[in-house]
Amino acid sequence: MEALYKNFFRQKKKVDPVIKALEKVPIFEHLSEKELKNIVQLTHEREYKADEYIFKKHAPAEGMYVILNGKIEIKDPGSGSIFASLNSGDFFGELALLDEEPRSASAVCNEPSRLIGFFRSDLLTVIKRYPKLGNKILLNLSRVLGERLRETNKNIIKLK
Amino acid sequence: MDPLQKIYKILLFVIVSFLGWIILPFFSPLILILIFSFLLTSVFLQSVDYLEGYVGSRTLGVVVVLGLSVSVGILFMGSFINSLGIQIKTFSNKIQKDNFAIAVENLSTEIKLLLPEFFNNLVPDGDKVILMAKNFLVNIFQNILALLGSAGNFIFITFIVLVFTIILLIEYHDFKRSLVRFIPNKYLEIGLRTIYNIEKQISKYLRGQILAASSVAILSIVGLFILNKVGANITLIIFIGIIAGLANLIPMVGPFIGMVPAILITIMNNIGNESAFSHYIFNIIPSPFFILDIILMFIVVQQIDNNFITPIVIGESVGLHPMIVMIVLIIGGTLMGPLGMLFAIPATGVLKVLLREIIFISKNSHLL
Numbered sequence: 001m002e003a004l005y006k007n008f009f010r011q012k013k014k015v016d017p018v019i020k021a022l023e024k025v026p027i028f029e030h031l032s033e034k035e036l037k038n039i040v041q042l043t044h045e046r047e048y049k050a051d052e053y054i055f056k057k058h059a060p061a062e063g064m065y066v067i068l069n070g071k072i073e074i075k076d077p078g079s080g081s082i083f084a085s086l087n088s089g090d091f092f093g094e095l096a097l098l099d100e101e102p103r104s105a106s107a108v109c110n111e112p113s114r115l116i117g118f119f120r121s122d123l124l125t126v127i128k129r130y131p132k133l134g135n136k137i138l139l140n141l142s143r144v145l146g147e148r149l150r151e152t153n154k155n156i157i158k159l160k
Numbered sequence: 161m162d163p164l165q166k167i168y169k170i171l172l173f174v175i176v177s178f179l180g181w182i183i184l185p186f187f188s189p190l191i192l193i194l195i196f197s198f199l200l201t202s203v204f205l206q207s208v209d210y211l212e213g214y215v216g217s218r219t220l221g222v223v224v225v226l227g228l229s230v231s232v233g234i235l236f237m238g239s240f241i242n243s244l245g246i247q248i249k250t251f252s253n254k255i256q257k258d259n260f261a262i263a264v265e266n267l268s269t270e271i272k273l274l275l276p277e278f279f280n281n282l283v284p285d286g287d288k289v290i291l292m293a294k295n296f297l298v299n300i301f302q303n304i305l306a307l308l309g310s311a312g313n314f315i316f317i318t319f320i321v322l323v324f325t326i327i328l329l330i331e332y333h334d335f336k337r338s339l340v341r342f343i344p345n346k347y348l349e350i351g352l353r354t355i356y357n358i359e360k361q362i363s364k365y366l367r368g369q370i371l372a373a374s375s376v377a378i379l380s381i382v383g384l385f386i387l388n389k390v391g392a393n394i395t396l397i398i399f400i401g402i403i404a405g406l407a408n409l410i411p412m413v414g415p416f417i418g419m420v421p422a423i424l425i426t427i428m429n430n431i432g433n434e435s436a437f438s439h440y441i442f443n444i445i446p447s448p449f450f451i452l453d454i455i456l457m458f459i460v461v462q463q464i465d466n467n468f469i470t471p472i473v474i475g476e477s478v479g480l481h482p483m484i485v486m487i488v489l490i491i492g493g494t495l496m497g498p499l500g501m502l503f504a505i506p507a508t509g510v511l512k513v514l515l516r517e518i519i520f521i522s523k524n525s526h527l528l
Contacts, residue, residue, distance in 0.1 A: 042333060044340055044348070052345065059527035060520075062349035102527075117348065121356040125333065128209045 016040060018116055021068050025091050027140045035133050042125055044117040054107040054115065061096035061103045063119030070113020077106045085110075097123050097141065193317065195503065197324035201332060202362045203370065204229070208329050222329045226322070240399050247395060248300060251428045270437070346528050347521075354517040361513050365506050368470075369409055375469045376418075376461060377405025383457040384422065392450040393429045393436065394422060404458070408465065410501045411485055415462045422454045480508060 019036045022028045028039060045068070048054060054065060057077055065072075067090050074084040074092060083105055086092060092107060097120055127134030184191075204225050211221035328335065336355065343351035381401035384394050394400070404418030430436035430449045441447045441456065480488075485505065492504030521528070 042337070044337065046345060046348065048345060054345070055349065056527050060349065060353065060524065062352050119349070119352050121352055125209070128206070129212050129333075131213050 017068065018043065018045065021066055021089060021116065024089050025066055026144050027064075027091070027094060027137060029140055031133070031136060035130070035136070038130055038133060039118070039126065039137075042118070042122040044119070044122075046115050046117055048109045048113045048115065050109055050111050052109050054109065055093070055103050057104065057106045058102045061093065061099075061101060063096050063117060063122065064091055064094040065107070066091045066116040066118070068114040068116055070115070071110035072107055072113060072115075073110055074105050074107050094141065094144065096120065098145075189317075192499070193321055193324060196321045197328055199362075199366065199506075200321065200325040201328040202359075203366050204325070204329060205332060206363065206367070218330055222326055226326060226329070230322070236402070243396050243399060247425065247428070254428075254431070350517070350521055350524075350528065354514070357513050357517065358510055361509050362506060365509055372465060372470050373405040373408050375405075376408040376465050377401045379461045379464060380404040380418065380458065383461055384454075387450060387453055387457060390453075391436065391439075392426060392453065393433070394426050394450075394454075395429060396421075396425060400425065404461075410498065411489065411505060413489070413501065415458060419455060419458045422458070423451055426450050426454060480505070480512070484508065 016037075018040050019033070022036055022039060022043075023031070028036065031039070048070070054072065055061070067086055067088050069088045072086045072090075072092065073082050074086065075082045084092070093103070095101070096103070097118070100120075123134070123137065126137060204222075207225045208218065208221045211224060212218045215221055215224070340348070340352065340355070378401065381397055384392075384397040384400060388394055388397065400418075400422045403421055404415075407414040407417035410417070426436075426449050436450065437448050439447050439450055439453075441452055445452060447453050488504040488508045489501050492500030492502075492507075494500070496503070
């Protein structure tokens with residue numbers, strides 16, 4: 001009977017791949033499905049070709065990207081040194097959510113990629129429309145930045 | 161680019177522009193409706209976003225915000241029409257009475273005595289004044305009838321604007337997302353920045369204008385109330401205050417529009433009143449029917465608005481040079497009348513943001 005119910009009556013929950021990708025991002029951690037759906041409504045899904053720049057160094061920065069699929073390289077165009085190679089589920093550019101400083105490196109696609117963009121104006125809209133959710137995201141963002149700061153301090157001590 | 165392709169592009173642009181020029185007049189009412197809906201959306205967006213956070217449903221938020229605003233609007237209009245009717249009825253009764261004719265005759269003679277001989281021909285005789293007043297009343301009635309005649313059209317347009325506003329308010333963020341989809345990857349971030357800046361500019365300007373208009377309305381009501389305390393006998397002060405506040409939305413010309421109903425009503429109410437006619441400001445300057453008092457009061461309100469309220473609530477949000485404000489007001493007024501004057505400043509503000517962003521993009525084009 002249970003098998004019959006499972007096979008015929010209970011619909012399998014379709015999980016949106018964007019929600020699936022977002023819930024793994026530390027900035028959107030500990031959010032309910034409804035809250036994630038609210039975020040998805042504000043994000044921008046974009047497709048990029050291979051070798052296409054997502055942003056260039058010194059360009060005005062507006063927000064962060066989450067990789068749905070594809071490969072992205074974060075690099076310094078001057079020296080050519082690669083800071084990071086990112087894959088599906090990774091995210092970058094989150095500092096731009098908080099400040100208006102220009103990009104510190106370039107981001108370029110190594111292969112055709114699909115990204116989710118979440119920008120400062122979207123964050124401000126979340127804060128206005130869903131203040132509780134906005135607070136959760138800001139708290140997560142502070143935690144991510146705090147971890148980065150701790151990591152940087154450790155590296156400085158190591159270098160000394 | 162291939163020169164032939166370039167020529168094709170220019171040709172296409174010329175054809176599209178020409179077609180647009182031909183089609184535009186047919187769509188201008190729709191464009192105006194859309195502009196009004198967009199402006200109303202900008203006015204209510206913040207309240208709807210705020211309410212949605214609390215009630216959890218955007219539709220409910222829109223219903224509550226718009227429902228309240230429409231109810232207040234209907235109440236105001238109903239009450240205004242009713243009070244205006246009473247005012248006109250009282251005045252027309254006054255005109256019919258004999259002592260009114262004597263009062264007007266006396267007034268005409270007194271004005272002639274006060275003025276130098278050169279101006280005497282300019283002052284009409286008492287019977288002419290009564291005829292003018294009667295014609296004025298007939299004109300008001302005719303205008304009201306004409307207004308009622310076009311009320312059906314007005315109600316229909318208001319209804320369409322309201323429906324568009326409801327749709328825009330509910331779907332605003334989805335519409336914006338759909339718009340962003342058309343922006344090429346290269347210009348995504350700069351495009352979002354431009355949209356955000358335009359939104360910020362319009363919303364800041366509109367909220368500032370509403371706050372400034374409310375302040376002017378309240379200050380005018382207080383001013384008229386004080387004038388009534390010293391015997392000005394001005395009725396409909398709340399409506400005059402609100403009209404002055406609304407007129408204030410049109411820069412430079414608005415404040416003068418606000419004075420007109422107050423002056424008309426004080427004359428209507430005080431004709432035949434000897435003490436009102438021989439009134440003096442500060443016992444020095446003659447101010448028949450408190451007309452100078454009213455003008456002075458509106459000037460004081462304007463000064464408070466220009467020097468204290470507007471700089472605080474609007475600040476440098478639009479930041480246009482007074483010369484440019486005057487030029488765009490004239491252009492707006494010539495093209496679309498009072499509506500054009502109302503839209504001229506926010507439209508110029510949006511153009512300014514667009515221009516700033518275009519300059520920014522062209523300066524940073526190597527980074528995109």
